[in-house]
Amino acid sequence: MVKGCRHGDNEARKELYMQYGGLMLGLISRYISDKEEAKDVLHDGFIRAYSAFIKFDWRGEGSLRAWLSRLFVNMALNYLTSSENKLQFENIDDEYDLVDDTTIPHENDVMNIPEDVLIGFIQQLPAGYKTVFNLYAIDGFSHKEIAKLLNIKERTSSSQFFKAKQLLVRKINAYLTEK
Amino acid sequence: MNKRSTEEEWLKQLRCKVQNHEEKLPINGWQKLSQSLSLSSQHVFWKRVSRIVAAAVIAALLLWPFAGDHLFKKSIETSRQNDLAKTPCLEKTLSTSLNLTSSRVTAVVEKKIRYRSIRVKRAVANEIVAAHDTTCVEKVQNNEESFSTSVTNKKQITENQNNSVQKLVIPDFSLSDKELMKSYNVELIFAMGGNGICSNISENGSNLVRTESETNLSDDGFSRNQAETPFIGQTQVEMRHRLPLKMGLLVSKRITKALSIETGLTGTYLLSVPRDESLGNNYDQRIYYIGVPLKVSYHFYHQKRVSAYWSNGVESEKCVSAKRGDTKLHLNKLQWSVNSALGMQVSISSHIGLFAEPGVSYYWGNGTKIETFRTEHPLSIELHFGLKLNL
Numbered sequence: 229m230v231k232g233c234r235h236g237d238n239e240a241r242k243e244l245y246m247q248y249g250g251l252m253l254g255l256i257s258r259y260i261s262d263k264e265e266a267k268d269v270l271h272d273g274f275i276r277a278y279s280a281f282i283k284f285d286w287r288g289e290g291s292l293r294a295w296l297s298r299l300f301v302n303m304a305l306n307y308l309t310s311s312e313n314k315l316q317f318e319n320i321d322d323e324y325d326l327v328d329d330t331t332i333p334h335e336n337d338v339m340n341i342p343e344d345v346l347i348g349f350i351q352q353l354p355a356g357y358k359t360v361f362n363l364y365a366i367d368g369f370s371h372k373e374i375a376k377l378l379n380i381k382e383r384t385s386s387s388q389f390f391k392a393k394q395l396l397v398r399k400i401n402a403y404l405t406e407k
Numbered sequence: 408m409n410k411r412s413t414e415e416e417w418l419k420q421l422r423c424k425v426q427n428h429e430e431k432l433p434i435n436g437w438q439k440l441s442q443s444l445s446l447s448s449q450h451v452f453w454k455r456v457s458r459i460v461a462a463a464v465i466a467a468l469l470l471w472p473f474a475g476d477h478l479f480k481k482s483i484e485t486s487r488q489n490d491l492a493k494t495p496c497l498e499k500t501l502s503t504s505l506n507l508t509s510s511r512v513t514a515v516v517e518k519k520i521r522y523r524s525i526r527v528k529r530a531v532a533n534e535i536v537a538a539h540d541t542t543c544v545e546k547v548q549n550n551e552e553s554f555s556t557s558v559t560n561k562k563q564i565t566e567n568q569n570n571s572v573q574k575l576v577i578p579d580f581s582l583s584d585k586e587l588m589k590s591y592n593v594e595l596i597f598a599m600g601g602n603g604i605c606s607n608i609s610e611n612g613s614n615l616v617r618t619e620s621e622t623n624l625s626d627d628g629f630s631r632n633q634a635e636t637p638f639i640g641q642t643q644v645e646m647r648h649r650l651p652l653k654m655g656l657l658v659s660k661r662i663t664k665a666l667s668i669e670t671g672l673t674g675t676y677l678l679s680v681p682r683d684e685s686l687g688n689n690y691d692q693r694i695y696y697i698g699v700p701l702k703v704s705y706h707f708y709h710q711k712r713v714s715a716y717w718s719n720g721v722e723s724e725k726c727v728s729a730k731r732g733d734t735k736l737h738l739n740k741l742q743w744s745v746n747s748a749l750g751m752q753v754s755i756s757s758h759i760g761l762f763a764e765p766g767v768s769y770y771w772g773n774g775t776k777i778e779t780f781r782t783e784h785p786l787s788i789e790l791h792f793g794l795k796l797n798l
Contacts, residue, residue, distance in 0.1 A: 334416075
């Protein structure tokens with residue numbers, strides 16, 4: 229399939245789309261709440277992926293998924309950092325704001341929460357918190373890398389993540405309490 | 408268990424659940440994608456063609472000073488021979504009846520070709536007559552018959568001279584080589600972009616198809632120029648790009664007999680408007696460039712008032728203003744282009760001429776996702792025309 233995509237074979241490209249399209253759309257949805265916008269970004273992302281396939285090196289199981297994930301994260305960030313959709317990062321310098329007053333949920337509790345509910349909680353976060361949280365906690369970027377990507381300070385990145393975590397924990401706890 | 412490890416565990420669990428989350432693909436998603444791909448493959452083909460043409464233009468620009476002089480020398484020889492052939496009557500008359508050596512005749516005729524001003528030509532004609540007269544006097548002293556023949560021939564030559572002198576009265580406004588090398592040309596140019604030879608936009612005129620250059624992605628698939636990438640407009644707003652307009656003031660100087668070099672300042676205006684006129688001026692995109700061109704021209708034809716030349720050049724332009732409606736756009740990268748044109752100039756007087764230069768230009772990307780006429784038609788036909796002043 230990789231060879232076929234490199235040579236522009238339509239069947240190989242279709243196979244790639246069908247195999248990874250759902251996963252990539254799920255990834256984009258974590259960053260972009262609007263479904264139509266997410267679909268547009270998916271479309272553009274695959275066009276870019278096919279044209280850049282010549283640069284992809286197969287390095288074993290998972291390398292293709294990792295490469296596609298980084299590409300689609302980049303597409304989502306390009307969308308979010310465009311001037312019409314400018315990401316807002318709250319200025320969290322006040323010590324009071326950073327006090328951790330939440331009860332951390334147990335991992336087993338989190339395991340019992342349905343996937344789409346967790347995705348919903350993440351999507352409900354403010355755009356700045358959501359982006360940093362996704363990049364750090366889910367997609368594995370360091371605060372230094374996030375600061376470079378989003379053109380913010382490293383401290384801003386870590387404080388945004390902290391606030392995102394707080395909000396998420398509150399939502400999870402509220403959900404568990406309701407259940 | 409401490410708080411930190413508990414925190415990490417729940418985050419790990421969250422990550423595992425969310426990382427593999429899949430959404431349902433849109434209906435007809437693949438159909439739309441394959442349509443876009445077939446269009447973009449056409450664009451890639453034309454992009455390759457335009458790159459090959461651009462490379463050929465650059466190669467011509469680099470190799471031509473060496474080829475140009477060689478061709479110019481040949482053309483001088485050819486024109487010299489043609490001129491000699493054009494004066495058979497005079498040559499024959501001189502060589503046969505006056506017993507002038509052929510080398511002397513050739514020298515005289517070449518003198519005639521070299522000096523193009525009316526005054527000098529007359530002087531040469533007088534010289535020929537004087538040479539003839541001297542020979543005639545000698546013949547009269549030796550032989551009466553040859554004297555009478557010479558007199559007849561003298562009349563013939565005089566008639567020929569008169570004819571040729573009359574012909575020489577037509578002004579051609581051309582300068583001598585010395586004057587040419589010393590002079591400067593100042594040009595006021597106007598230019599319009601023409602039909603694009605290759606297009607990067609689908610027939611639907613949609614901005615949804617983005618044919619990003621592969622070099623925009625680093626090895627791991629990440630773009631490193633996010634900070635420089637401005638927003639390019641709502642995907643649902645389709646833009647129509649008007650023909651670019653350019654004006655400039657250029658100065659050119661001859662560096663050899665056939666070659667001249669030219670530079671100056673140009674200003675270009677790029678306008679894009681929404682296809683949907685009901686949107687008004689809110690999405691009108693106006694971009695202004697200031698440019699510095701550098702051109703080398705090879706002058707291969709000159710006849711009295713008309714001359715022709717072939718020019719190749721590069722231009723570097725800097726964006727000085729870019730707006731879409733009230734929103735400022737950022738075009739920080741220099742806009743580079745190469746061009747090749749065939750020019751023709753008609754002299755109105757010795758100092759003023761009109762010129763036209765139809766040619767081909769290739770524009771490299773502007774380093775952003777902003778779409779303009781130039782990103783849509785990187786390889787296009789342009790027409791430059793204007794006024795040339797010789798100082």
